Amino acid sequence: MQNKLKYSIIIPTYNEEGDIENTIRHLLSIDYDNYDIIFVDDSNDNTTNIIRKYICEKLHLIIPEMRRGRSEARNIGIEASECDVVIILNADVLLPTDFISRINIHFQNGLDAVSILSEVENMSNMFARYIELDFKLKIYNGFYEKLVKKFQFFWTEGFSVRKTILMKTSLFPSNKCIPIVAGEDVRLIDELRKYNCNGIYDDSIKIRHIAPSTFSSFWVTRKGRGEGTPQVRAFIDKWSYKKIFFVATLKLMRRLAIVFSMVPLFLRAYKLSRYSNRNKFLEIFVMGYIFIIEQSAMTYGEFSSLLNIYLNRKKI
Template structure:
C-alpha cells in the first residue's frame, strides 16, 4: 500500500521545514507532494532545500485556496491512499501505519485522525486545543457530523477521484464536504489516537475568525440544501435555546419570580452545559497531557465554549441569510503569517 501525502502551502516559510522533517522519516511506502499555492514569501526556497530528500514540489501560478492546491497535488499523486495535512503540522512516526490498519478493513474509504496544539505554550491556543480534544477525542466526534479534517485525513485515491476530488467551491469546509460525500460511498472511520500537532489560533480575534467562517461556510451549505442530520442542527439549536432563554429571562423579570424562574432555570442549565461541563473534562485532558499552565488554561475553559459557539452560530446565521462567497476573508493563519512578517521586518530595521 503506497501513500501520497499532500501538503498545501501558502506563505509557510516559518513552519514548513518542521513539517517536512517529520514526513521524510516516515516509512518508504510514500511520496510527499508539497503544493505551493503562489506564496509570496520564502516558502518555495525552503521547500527546495528538501528536493534531494524525496520531496515533490508542485507550483501553482495563481493562489486558488486549499482545495484547489490539493487537487493540483492529487493530479500528480500515484499512491493508493491520499493523505492530507497542513504545512504547519508535525506528524508522529507511526502516522501512516495507523491509517494502513484501517484500510485493511472491508469497505473503508477514508480515515480521519485527531489533532492538538503545536503551540500549546500559548494559553488560548492550548485551551482551544483541549476543547477540540474533548469533542473529538473523548466523544470520538459523536457530536460532530464529520470525521475528516484537512490537517489529518487519509482517503482511497480511486474513491477520491471518482467522487470528483476536493470541492474547490466548498470554501472553508472542503474537508467536511468530502466527508459527507464519502459517507454515501463507504465507511468513514475516526482514530482519536492518531494525533498530529498543528498551529492553533492564540488570540481572541483569530479564534472568533476561525469559528465565524466555519459557521458561515456551514450556513452556505444550509442555504443550498438543508441537511436532515440532527447533529448538524445540535450546536446552533443549543446556542439559540441559550440565547432565547436569556432573552425570556430578562423580559419576564418585572413579572416576578413565578414567571422568570422557568426561563432563568433553562438558561443557567444550558450555560452550565457549555461551561462547567467542560471544566472537569478539561482537567482530565490536561492531567493526561501533563500541562504546566493548569489553572490559567482551566479558567479559559469557562469562557471559550460560549465564545466559540456564539461565533459559530452567528457565522451560520450570516451564511444562511447572505449566501454569498464574496464575504470570504483571509484565514486567521494568513493574518498570523502577516504579523510574523511585519515583526521580522521590524526586527531587521532595528
C-alpha cells in the same frame, strides 16, 4: 525494497511561514519508503521559499495560477498525485515517523479509508488549550463513539483514503466565485459513503498539530468556520437565501442567550476546565472568555458570509 502501496501526502499552504519548516522536517523523517509529499502553495509570504529549499525526489511544489481556496488547492494536489492512497494534511500537523506504516496495516487489510486521533501540541497556550479541552469534552460526552457506531469513519486531521474511490467523488466541493472555506471536508466524507467506502477510526494512531495561539489566528479560524456554514448551505445544499438567513438568525439568538444568561456560559467553561491541569478556578474564567470570542467570531463569519453571498448572488 519499496513497500507495496504508494502514499501521497497532499498539503495546501497559504502563508504558513511560521509552521511549515517544522512540518516538512517531520514529513521527511517518515520511516516508510514509498511515499511523496505534494505542496500546493499560493502564499504571499515566505512559505514558498521555505518549501523550495526542501524540494527533492519525495517533495514537490505546485503553485496554482489563481488562488481559489483550500478545497481547490487540495483537489489540484489529488489530481496531480500518482499513488494508491491519498493523505490530506494541514500545514501545522506534525506526523510521527511511523504514521504511514501504521495506517498501511489497515489498507493492506482491505480498508478504503482511515481516520485517526489528533492532539494539540502547544497546550501551554490558552487558545490552543481551549481547542484540545473542547475535543476532550466531546470524547467524554461520547460524541466520537456515536460517530463511529453510526458511520465507522469521519473527517479528521490526517485523513487517508484510497485514490481509486476518492476519484469517483467530485472531490472537495469548491466554488469559483466564493471559495468554500469550511465544511467542505465533511461533504466529501458524505460522498465517499455513497460509494460504500469501507473505513475505520483508529484512535491508537495519534498525530500532533499546532493550534492557533494568538487572538488574531484563533479569531480567523473560528470566523472561517462561521463563514463556511452559509457557503455549504448555498452552494452544496442549494438552500434558499431566506432559509439560510433564518437559521443563522436562530443560531445568533441562541448564542446571545447562552452568553448573557451566564449560567450556560459558566457550565460550558466549568466542563472544559475539568480536563485542564491548570488552576480550575482561573481556567473557568479563561475558557469562558475564549468561548465568548469563539461564538463572536463564528457569528461574525456567518453574517459576513451571508452578505458576501447576497452581494455576489448574480455571479453564483
